Amino acid sequence: MSNRQYIQGGIGLSEDDIQQGKVFFAEDSLNCRYAWDMGVAIERYLRELKNGRIIAKSCNECRRIMVPPRMFCELCFRPSDDWVFVQDTGVVNTFSICYVNWDASRIKPGETPHLPAVIEIDGASKGMGIMHRLGEVDPKDIKIGMRVKAVWKPAEERTGAITDIKYFKPYQEV
Amino acid sequence: MNRVAIVGVGCSRLGSTSRDVSYREMIFEAAVKCYEDAGGIHPQDIDAFVASSEDFMEGISIADEYVPDQLGAVLKPVQSITGDSLQGLASAMMHIQTGQMDLVVASSFSKASNVQHYENVVSYACDPVTVRPLGENPYFIAGLEMQRYLYETGTSEAHCAQVVAENKYNALFNPLAVYGAKTDIEQVLASPQLFSPLKYQDIAHHADGAVVVLLASERKARELAKKPVWIKGIGWATDTPNLDSRQDGWGDAVYARLAARQAYKMAGITSPRHEICFAEIDDTFSYKQLQHLEALNICARGEAGKLLCQGEFSRQGGFPVNMSGGSLGVGYLHEANGLYKLAEVVWQLRGEAGRRQLDGVKTGLAFAWRGIPTATGVAVILSNLE
Numbered sequence: 207m208s209n210r211q212y213i214q215g216g217i218g219l220s221e222d223d224i225q226q227g228k229v230f231f232a233e234d235s236l237n238c239r240y241a242w243d244m245g246v247a248i249e250r251y252l253r254e255l256k257n258g259r260i261i262a263k264s265c266n267e268c269r270r271i272m273v274p275p276r277m278f279c280e281l282c283f284r285p286s287d288d289w290v291f292v293q294d295t296g297v298v299n300t301f302s303i304c305y306v307n308w309d310a311s312r313i314k315p316g317e318t319p320h321l322p323a324v325i326e327i328d329g330a331s332k333g334m335g336i337m338h339r340l341g342e343v344d345p346k347d348i349k350i351g352m353r354v355k356a357v358w359k360p361a362e363e364r365t366g367a368i369t370d371i372k373y374f375k376p377y378q379e380v
Numbered sequence: 381m382n383r384v385a386i387v388g389v390g391c392s393r394l395g396s397t398s399r400d401v402s403y404r405e406m407i408f409e410a411a412v413k414c415y416e417d418a419g420g421i422h423p424q425d426i427d428a429f430v431a432s433s434e435d436f437m438e439g440i441s442i443a444d445e446y447v448p449d450q451l452g453a454v455l456k457p458v459q460s461i462t463g464d465s466l467q468g469l470a471s472a473m474m475h476i477q478t479g480q481m482d483l484v485v486a487s488s489f490s491k492a493s494n495v496q497h498y499e500n501v502v503s504y505a506c507d508p509v510t511v512r513p514l515g516e517n518p519y520f521i522a523g524l525e526m527q528r529y530l531y532e533t534g535t536s537e538a539h540c541a542q543v544v545a546e547n548k549y550n551a552l553f554n555p556l557a558v559y560g561a562k563t564d565i566e567q568v569l570a571s572p573q574l575f576s577p578l579k580y581q582d583i584a585h586h587a588d589g590a591v592v593v594l595l596a597s598e599r600k601a602r603e604l605a606k607k608p609v610w611i612k613g614i615g616w617a618t619d620t621p622n623l624d625s626r627q628d629g630w631g632d633a634v635y636a637r638l639a640a641r642q643a644y645k646m647a648g649i650t651s652p653r654h655e656i657c658f659a660e661i662d663d664t665f666s667y668k669q670l671q672h673l674e675a676l677n678i679c680a681r682g683e684a685g686k687l688l689c690q691g692e693f694s695r696q697g698g699f700p701v702n703m704s705g706g707s708l709g710v711g712y713l714h715e716a717n718g719l720y721k722l723a724e725v726v727w728q729l730r731g732e733a734g735r736r737q738l739d740g741v742k743t744g745l746a747f748a749w750r751g752i753p754t755a756t757g758v759a760v761i762l763s764n765l766e
């Protein structure tokens with residue numbers, strides 16, 4: 207038993223063989239585009255983000271105020287009821303300090319880590335809110351339960367997207 | 381074996397587009413209709429949910445994780461089947477046959493209008509080393525199949541054109557159908573050649589929509605349903621994916637032959653043409669309906685086109701086929717195709733098919749194919765007889 211077993215009847219490949227095109231390889235790239243229909247609830251949600259405010263929908267049966275809004279309550283399984291504006295402030299439910307970028311490369315020394323966080327939005331039901339990120343904060347100071355407020359892009363830069371909010375920053379009530 | 385019945389069926393509005401609703405809102409509509417159809421049950425009383433989807437069509441991986449909310453399945457057993465929704469139905473049925481569950485949902489939807497490069501999605505289904513580098517539009521596969529089918533059986537392009545004319549005409553009587561039209565053989569034959577012998581009108585156009593079906597154990601079906609429709613038999617099969625070596629699979633729908641054999645055996649059917657009253661059969665391309673009718677043993681090879689032109693498969697004929705309008709008339713609903721066909725059979729068997737209702741039908745067949753480049757088919761036998 208040895209490594210030989212794995213190359214019996216074949217020839218081991220070297221990096222050069224691939225570089226010089228001595229072995230077959232296929233390259234392909236995906237080209238898929240989608241034009242997703244946002245639907246009634248998310249379309250309004252995004253439109254209100256562009257206006258610099260956060261809208262929710264209520265369910266009069268379980269009394270929840272749901273963010274992001276939805277046209278039906280998934281727990282009561284009935285149509286949701288009223289459109290309700292909620293605050294752009296809230297509380298950190300959970301967070302992570304991420305030293306790794308989207309493409310799996312490590313952030314450079316001295317760069318601020320990525321700070322994704324779940325924000326429970328004031329005015330929405332407990333446990334409901336926005337999946338976003340934190341900013342203007344030293345990672346060491348982030349705590350679960352910390353109060354935060356949305357930092358919006360300037361109105362002329364907003365496009366009706368979740369990124370119309372740049373991030374949430376620590377916030378002291380006056 | 382534990383018997384399983386269909387006790388609820390719900391279908392959303394169908395359309396060539398559906399810009400006003402998200403897929404969640406669309407499925408919610410179908411689910412509410414289904415649960416109401418089953419006597420107004422609440423999804424809390426349902427034991428499990430099976431959705432059928434294909435991630436590439438939705439543009440989201442693990443699409444199955446996005447299933448629960450719109451079906452009322454939050455914190456319930458949920459799973460997805462990557463296949464036609466009748467494969468999902470088979471899975472839902474098996475859930476009940478374990479004896480552990482009484483009510484299980486099968487669901488599926490199409491948001492085909494959202495897919496901007498559908499040909500690419502089909503292309504990615506082709507082998508990346510032996511087929512994709514040829515750079516052909518993948519519909520060529522249907523052209524190859526049709527060519528061989530016509531060659532082997534002596535069926536003509538006019539026979540295929542008659543399928544289009546009949547199905548689009550039938551669709552005029554189906555308020556859900558998107559592509560109903562009055563057309564004729566000459567107009568279909570005169571439509572542009574695309575993947576010869578396949579022409580523009582031979583191809584079913586895509587549609588958006590959702591279908592939700594509720595299955596029940598015998599005990600629960602008797603409690604819930606005024607008119608339970610029983611699943612008497614189900615079968616499915618997949619041929620080799622290799623386009624280069626499909627052997628008999630180019631001219632003949634071998635997968636359909638095997639799926640039907642399994643379903644007929646389970647249902648105790650030996651003479652399908654006489655023991656089954658009507659069928660909803662895949663017609664993604666006009667020739668497929670004829671090829672499938674032959675493979676399903678409704679008639680002999682090479683007979684389907686001639687019988688069609690004699691009126692055998694029309695409303696007044698001996699074996700009505702695709703009274704809904706089929707995919708050519710209703711619209712092609714991707715993985716939801718199978719469940720839609722099943723819904724049509726259920727409506728017929730309950731006497732609820734409106735202007736397309738057939739008289740006194742007792743047993744029906746739904747057959748779905750997964751479309752190019754697949755060679756997968758599912759056959760289901762349904763009956764309103766005990």
Ligand SMILES: [Zn+2]
Nearest residue numbers: 265268279282
């Ligand atoms: Zn509720």
